[in-house]
Amino acid sequence: MFMNFLHSTYCNAAIFAGILFFFMGYFIRRYPPKSTQTWYGYRSFLSTQSPEMWHEANQDAAYISRRIGAILIPTGFACALFFEGQTDWFWYITVGSVIIGVMYMVGYTEWRLQQKMNRDEYDGADIPDKRR
Incomplete structure:
Protein backbone atom coordinates (compact mmCIF):
# COMPACT_ATOMS: atom_id res chain seq x y z
CA MET A 1 0.00 0.00 0.00
CA PHE A 2 2.73 2.45 1.01
CA MET A 3 4.93 1.46 -1.92
CA ASN A 4 2.03 2.03 -4.32
CA PHE A 5 1.66 5.56 -2.97
CA LEU A 6 5.41 6.21 -3.25
CA HIS A 7 5.33 5.26 -6.92
CA SER A 8 2.13 7.14 -7.73
CA THR A 9 2.14 10.61 -9.21
CA TYR A 10 0.45 11.98 -6.08
CA CYS A 11 3.72 11.52 -4.24
CA ASN A 12 5.54 14.55 -5.61
CA ALA A 13 7.73 17.37 -4.39
CA ALA A 14 5.31 20.16 -5.28
CA ILE A 15 2.52 18.83 -3.07
CA PHE A 16 4.73 18.09 -0.08
CA ALA A 17 6.75 21.30 -0.33
CA GLY A 18 3.58 23.30 -0.97
CA ILE A 19 2.02 22.01 2.25
CA TYR A 31 3.78 33.17 16.00
CA PRO A 32 6.45 35.59 14.73
CA PRO A 33 9.95 34.96 16.07
CA LYS A 34 10.73 37.54 18.73
CA SER A 35 14.48 37.71 18.19
CA THR A 36 17.28 36.26 16.13
CA GLN A 37 17.94 33.79 18.96
CA THR A 38 14.77 31.78 18.28
CA TRP A 39 15.09 28.44 16.49
CA TYR A 40 12.89 29.43 13.55
CA GLY A 41 12.59 32.40 11.26
CA TYR A 42 14.06 33.80 8.07
CA ARG A 43 17.81 34.16 8.64
CA SER A 44 20.21 35.95 6.34
CA PHE A 45 22.93 38.55 6.66
CA LEU A 46 20.51 41.42 6.07
CA ARG A 66 1.96 31.15 2.00
CA ARG A 67 1.59 32.38 -1.58
CA ILE A 68 4.15 29.85 -2.85
CA GLY A 69 2.37 27.07 -0.97
CA ALA A 70 -0.94 28.10 -2.51
CA ILE A 71 0.65 27.83 -5.97
CA LEU A 72 2.68 24.63 -5.42
CA ILE A 73 -0.19 22.51 -4.10
CA PRO A 74 -2.41 22.92 -7.20
CA THR A 75 0.66 22.56 -9.42
CA GLY A 76 1.45 19.23 -7.77
CA PHE A 77 -2.11 17.98 -8.15
CA ALA A 78 -2.22 19.11 -11.79
CA CYS A 79 1.00 17.20 -12.50
CA GLY A 85 3.85 7.92 -14.13
CA GLY A 101 9.55 29.03 -5.35
CA VAL A 102 12.46 28.97 -2.91
CA MET A 103 14.53 31.23 -5.15
CA TYR A 104 11.62 33.66 -5.46
CA MET A 105 11.05 33.79 -1.70
CA VAL A 106 14.71 34.42 -0.90
CA GLY A 107 15.19 36.88 -3.77
CA TYR A 108 12.06 38.89 -3.01
CA THR A 109 12.74 39.03 0.73
CA GLU A 110 16.35 40.08 0.23
CA TRP A 111 15.31 42.71 -2.32
CA ARG A 112 12.76 44.14 0.13
CA LEU A 113 15.38 44.23 2.90
CA GLN A 114 17.83 45.97 0.59
CA GLN A 115 15.16 48.56 -0.27
CA LYS A 116 14.45 49.14 3.43
CA MET A 117 18.14 49.48 4.20
CA ASN A 118 18.60 52.03 1.39
CA ARG A 119 15.55 54.04 2.59
CA ASP A 120 16.89 54.10 6.13
CA GLU A 121 20.31 55.29 4.94
CA TYR A 122 18.81 58.14 2.93
CA ASP A 123 16.52 59.19 5.77
CA GLY A 124 19.47 59.74 8.07
CA ALA A 125 21.88 61.26 5.54
CA ASP A 126 22.48 64.97 5.09
CA ILE A 127 21.45 65.46 1.48
CA PRO A 128 22.30 68.92 0.15
CA ASP A 129 19.50 70.95 -1.35
CA LYS A 130 20.00 71.01 -5.13
CA ARG A 131 17.16 73.42 -5.87
CA ARG A 132 19.39 76.54 -5.68
Whole structure:
Protein backbone atom coordinates (compact mmCIF):
# COMPACT_ATOMS: atom_id res chain seq x y z
CA MET A 1 0.00 0.00 0.00
CA PHE A 2 2.73 2.45 1.01
CA MET A 3 4.93 1.46 -1.92
CA ASN A 4 2.03 2.03 -4.32
CA PHE A 5 1.66 5.56 -2.97
CA LEU A 6 5.41 6.21 -3.25
CA HIS A 7 5.33 5.26 -6.92
CA SER A 8 2.13 7.14 -7.73
CA THR A 9 2.14 10.61 -9.21
CA TYR A 10 0.45 11.98 -6.08
CA CYS A 11 3.72 11.52 -4.24
CA ASN A 12 5.54 14.55 -5.61
CA ALA A 13 7.73 17.37 -4.39
CA ALA A 14 5.31 20.16 -5.28
CA ILE A 15 2.52 18.83 -3.07
CA PHE A 16 4.73 18.09 -0.08
CA ALA A 17 6.75 21.30 -0.33
CA GLY A 18 3.58 23.30 -0.97
CA ILE A 19 2.02 22.01 2.25
CA LEU A 20 5.26 22.70 4.12
CA PHE A 21 5.55 26.24 2.72
CA PHE A 22 1.91 27.04 3.48
CA PHE A 23 2.09 25.87 7.10
CA MET A 24 5.51 27.43 7.62
CA GLY A 25 4.19 30.79 6.41
CA TYR A 26 1.10 30.46 8.58
CA PHE A 27 3.18 29.51 11.63
CA ILE A 28 5.61 32.42 11.23
CA ARG A 29 2.73 34.83 10.68
CA ARG A 30 0.77 33.53 13.67
CA TYR A 31 3.78 33.17 16.00
CA PRO A 32 6.45 35.59 14.73
CA PRO A 33 9.95 34.96 16.07
CA LYS A 34 10.73 37.54 18.73
CA SER A 35 14.48 37.71 18.19
CA THR A 36 17.28 36.26 16.13
CA GLN A 37 17.94 33.79 18.96
CA THR A 38 14.77 31.78 18.28
CA TRP A 39 15.09 28.44 16.49
CA TYR A 40 12.89 29.43 13.55
CA GLY A 41 12.59 32.40 11.26
CA TYR A 42 14.06 33.80 8.07
CA ARG A 43 17.81 34.16 8.64
CA SER A 44 20.21 35.95 6.34
CA PHE A 45 22.93 38.55 6.66
CA LEU A 46 20.51 41.42 6.07
CA SER A 47 17.71 40.06 8.25
CA THR A 48 19.93 39.86 11.33
CA GLN A 49 21.21 43.46 11.07
CA SER A 50 18.57 44.93 13.41
CA PRO A 51 15.31 43.96 15.12
CA GLU A 52 13.37 46.02 12.56
CA MET A 53 15.01 44.17 9.67
CA TRP A 54 14.37 40.83 11.41
CA HIS A 55 10.69 41.65 11.82
CA GLU A 56 10.34 42.88 8.22
CA ALA A 57 12.16 39.85 6.80
CA ASN A 58 9.95 37.41 8.66
CA GLN A 59 6.77 39.24 7.66
CA ASP A 60 7.77 39.19 3.99
CA ALA A 61 8.98 35.57 4.08
CA ALA A 62 5.78 34.39 5.78
CA TYR A 63 3.60 36.18 3.24
CA ILE A 64 5.54 34.89 0.24
CA SER A 65 5.75 31.39 1.75
CA ARG A 66 1.96 31.15 2.00
CA ARG A 67 1.59 32.38 -1.58
CA ILE A 68 4.15 29.85 -2.85
CA GLY A 69 2.37 27.07 -0.97
CA ALA A 70 -0.94 28.10 -2.51
CA ILE A 71 0.65 27.83 -5.97
CA LEU A 72 2.68 24.63 -5.42
CA ILE A 73 -0.19 22.51 -4.10
CA PRO A 74 -2.41 22.92 -7.20
CA THR A 75 0.66 22.56 -9.42
CA GLY A 76 1.45 19.23 -7.77
CA PHE A 77 -2.11 17.98 -8.15
CA ALA A 78 -2.22 19.11 -11.79
CA CYS A 79 1.00 17.20 -12.50
CA ALA A 80 -0.39 14.16 -10.68
CA LEU A 81 -3.47 14.20 -12.90
CA PHE A 82 -1.63 15.01 -16.14
CA PHE A 83 1.21 12.47 -15.95
CA GLU A 84 0.59 8.73 -15.91
CA GLY A 85 3.85 7.92 -14.13
CA GLN A 86 6.84 9.51 -12.50
CA THR A 87 8.71 10.37 -15.69
CA ASP A 88 11.69 12.67 -16.04
CA TRP A 89 9.49 15.59 -17.09
CA PHE A 90 7.23 14.96 -14.10
CA TRP A 91 10.22 15.36 -11.78
CA TYR A 92 11.56 18.38 -13.68
CA ILE A 93 8.25 20.20 -13.30
CA THR A 94 7.50 19.28 -9.68
CA VAL A 95 11.01 19.72 -8.28
CA GLY A 96 11.71 22.69 -10.55
CA SER A 97 8.64 24.53 -9.30
CA VAL A 98 9.81 24.03 -5.70
CA ILE A 99 13.29 25.36 -6.55
CA ILE A 100 11.81 28.37 -8.34
CA GLY A 101 9.55 29.03 -5.35
CA VAL A 102 12.46 28.97 -2.91
CA MET A 103 14.53 31.23 -5.15
CA TYR A 104 11.62 33.66 -5.46
CA MET A 105 11.05 33.79 -1.70
CA VAL A 106 14.71 34.42 -0.90
CA GLY A 107 15.19 36.88 -3.77
CA TYR A 108 12.06 38.89 -3.01
CA THR A 109 12.74 39.03 0.73
CA GLU A 110 16.35 40.08 0.23
CA TRP A 111 15.31 42.71 -2.32
CA ARG A 112 12.76 44.14 0.13
CA LEU A 113 15.38 44.23 2.90
CA GLN A 114 17.83 45.97 0.59
CA GLN A 115 15.16 48.56 -0.27
CA LYS A 116 14.45 49.14 3.43
CA MET A 117 18.14 49.48 4.20
CA ASN A 118 18.60 52.03 1.39
CA ARG A 119 15.55 54.04 2.59
CA ASP A 120 16.89 54.10 6.13
CA GLU A 121 20.31 55.29 4.94
CA TYR A 122 18.81 58.14 2.93
CA ASP A 123 16.52 59.19 5.77
CA GLY A 124 19.47 59.74 8.07
CA ALA A 125 21.88 61.26 5.54
CA ASP A 126 22.48 64.97 5.09
CA ILE A 127 21.45 65.46 1.48
CA PRO A 128 22.30 68.92 0.15
CA ASP A 129 19.50 70.95 -1.35
CA LYS A 130 20.00 71.01 -5.13
CA ARG A 131 17.16 73.42 -5.87
CA ARG A 132 19.39 76.54 -5.68
